[in-house]
Amino acid sequence: MIDRPARRIAGIVPATGEMPIFGTGDRVGVMIREPVGHFRVPAHLGGKVGVVEAVTGPAAIDNEEEVVEAFGANMGGKLTYDERRIAAFANILFQKGILTPSELARKMDEVAVRWERDNSEPAS
Numbered sequence: 401m402i403d404r405p406a407r408r409i410a411g412i413v414p415a416t417g418e419m420p421i422f423g424t425g426d427r428v429g430v431m432i433r434e435p436v437g438h439f440r441v442p443a444h445l446g447g448k449v450g451v452v453e454a455v456t457g458p459a460a461i462d463n464e465e466e467v468v469e470a471f472g473a474n475m476g477g478k479l480t481y482d483e484r485r486i487a488a489f490a491n492i493l494f495q496k497g498i499l500t501p502s503e504l505a506r507k508m509d510e511v512a513v514r515w516e517r518d519n520s521e522p523a524s
Contacts, residue, residue, distance in 0.1 A: 420455050422452050422455070423452060423455060424452055424453065424454055424455060425451060425452060426451070426452045427449065427450075427451055428449070428450055428451070428452055429447075429448070429449045429450075430445045430446055430447065430448050430449075430450075431446065431447075432446035432447045433446060490504060
């Protein structure tokens with residue numbers, strides 16, 4: 401790892417604390433991993449050295465507007481990370497016609513009933 405300030409790259413919005421540790425022109429090496437398994441690098445590259453030609457990443461996305469649109473300006477900040485992701489996933493399902501809000505509500509009611517039944521104290 402290189403000891404230098406993280407670089408900002410045009411068009412990439414990093415998650416909190418996530419910046420590329422290598423930049424264009426940096427010399428890098430691929431570790432040889434034992435035992436062989438799933439390490440997100442082809443085995444034939446183990447031990448090889450190269451130079452970073454480009455740093456790529458996802459297009460910049462600002463989903464705060466979507467949060468405000470979906471939940472209102474006062475609600476977005478009150479949802480947890482997981483709640484925002486679940487809501488975003490539900491909205492995608494709604495937009496694609498895979499699920500309707502009423503179907504989701506009905507299923508959530510079924511889960512709530514099952515949860516109460518399975519987690520209630522037995523009568524003494």
